[in-house]
Amino acid sequence: AQKVTQAQTEISVVEKEDVTLDCVYETRDTTYYLFWYKQPPSGELVFLIRRNSFDEQNEISGRYSWNFQKSTSSFNFTITASQVVDSAVYFCALSEAVGNKLVFGAGTILRVKS
Amino acid sequence: GAGVSQSPSNKVTEKGKDVELRCDPISGHTALYWYRQSLGQGLEFLIYFQGNSAPDKSGLPSDRFSAERTGGSVSTLTIQRTQQEDSAVYLCASSLVQGGRHEQYFGPGTRLTVT
Numbered sequence: 551a552q553k554v555t556q557a558q559t560e561i562s563v564v565e566k567e568d569v570t571l572d573c574v575y576e577t578r579d580t581t582y583y584l585f586w587y588k589q590p591p592s593g594e595l596v597f598l599i600r601r602n603s604f605d606e607q608n609e610i611s612g613r614y615s616w617n618f619q620k621s622t623s624s625f626n627f628t629i630t631a632s633q634v635v636d637s638a639v640y641f642c643a644l645s646e647a648v649g650n651k652l653v654f655g656a657g658t659i660l661r662v663k664s
Numbered sequence: 665g666a667g668v669s670q671s672p673s674n675k676v677t678e679k680g681k682d683v684e685l686r687c688d689p690i691s692g693h694t695a696l697y698w699y700r701q702s703l704g705q706g707l708e709f710l711i712y713f714q715g716n717s718a719p720d721k722s723g724l725p726s727d728r729f730s731a732e733r734t735g736g737s738v739s740t741l742t743i744q745r746t747q748q749e750d751s752a753v754y755l756c757a758s759s760l761v762q763g764g765r766h767e768q769y770f771g772p773g774t775r776l777t778v779t
Binding site: 585651 | 694695697699706707709712714720722723753755757759761766767768769770771772773
């Protein structure tokens with residue numbers, strides 16, 4: 551069965567601090583897809599990144615970076631030099647096939663204080 | 665281009681009434697998904713449609729829930745005889761599912777309150 555665990559319920563940081571959001575997943579499939587979504591206070595889920603299980607390259611996009619490690623079944627998300635606008639709930643999700651349903655973690659509330 | 669739209673944005677209904685929630689996916693997207701988000705249960709998958717294939721209904725919590733997708737585009741989620749535990753935000757998403765692009769794009773949701 552698929553499962554996504556985001557152990558950090560809530561994180562508070564001061565602006566300009568770096569912060570890492572943890573995501574650990576479980577799946578029996580050898581091919582799968584991992585996602586991160588952001589849900590700001592406005593409520594709409596915003597897609598951030600998709601990672602395929604067969605591509606273990608880490609990715610950087612501006613202040614965001616993602617560390618995918620199959621050996622530990624983890625797909626962690628780091629925000630460098632956090633800003634108040636980064637305050638949101640962040641969800642990690644797993645899909646076992648292209649176009650298949652997403653299984654979400656419980657989410658991590660990130661509060662960035664000025 | 666236009667994103668996923670959902671209507672109504674808010675719906676308050678009395679216990680026992682039926683409700684219909686509508687989703688307009690991104691034009692050209694072949695897959696459409698329904699999820700719900702509640703405080704106690706987080707984000708839960710309900711149902712998804714992919715092209716002309718039979719929908720995956722494995723997430724529907726009871727037979728009071730049903731959904732259809734007409735013409736491969738607009739979808740309606742129907743909840744019959746609503747119960748208080750149905751109160752949640754119902755989210756619709758769509759996906760292109762081709763060319764390596766299969767991330768899901770979400771609409772703003774419909775907040776359902778059953779009194």
